Amino acid sequence: LNNKKVAIFGVGALGGYIALELARSGINEIRILDFDSIEPPTIVRWPLGLKSAGLSKTEELKKFIHENYPTTNVIIENWRIGDLRIDGKMTKPIDLRSEVELIENFLNGVNLIIDATAEEGINNYLSRKAYNIDLPYVMLYATPGAWGGVVMRYLPGITGWQQSTLCLHGIA
Numbered sequence: 001l002n003n004k005k006v007a008i009f010g011v012g013a014l015g016g017y018i019a020l021e022l023a024r025s026g027i028n029e030i031r032i033l034d035f036d037s038i039e040p041p042t043i044v045r046w047p048l049g050l051k052s053a054g055l056s057k058t059e060e061l062k063k064f065i066h067e068n069y070p071t072t073n074v075i076i077e078n079w080r081i082g083d084l085r086i087d088g089k090m091t092k093p094i095d096l097r098s099e100v101e102l103i104e105n106f107l108n109g110v111n112l113i114i115d116a117t118a119e120e121g122i123n124n125y126l127s128r129k130a131y132n133i134d135l136p137y138v139m140l141y142a143t144p145g146a147w148g149g150v151v152m153r154y155l156p157g158i159t160g161w162q163q164s165t166l167c168l169h170g171i172a
Helices: 015-024 040-045 057-068 099-107 120-132 161-168
Strands: 005-009 029-034 073-078 112-115 137-142 149-154
Touching (some): 057 073
Parallel strands (some): 005 112, 029 073
Antiparallel strands (some): 137 149
């Protein structure tokens, strides 16, 4: 793992733990993309606890990983995929880059895409992106109340695209 790079979209209740476990495993680089801050009511699901309340998920994870697993490089993007543009700027954060360019750069050189956004539109976009650029893709989410969940993987040349698409919709 010391020469692998992973892109994680969404670092909340599931993605945050994945980022920490990858760092503990000695992965070379973790790229994390999220737009959100840690909210006190959801602290029970957040890996770093109450001290992070009100702070940026990406920044807190980067800081923690740097302090505790310094051989893992963390690159962050504070971005909400699909956010509205006003006067040519993103509403949060104010940024003039195009979203397509940002995602292309974010994925450049990675070995795996992990999608923990729990957003169906983003799941569809990222799974198709992974297919088009021939990258392994893992998508996961918990059901409401965390009584269950889904983990789906796509491996280029091993699992079929049709099979992965069906898994996304709970058919397979």
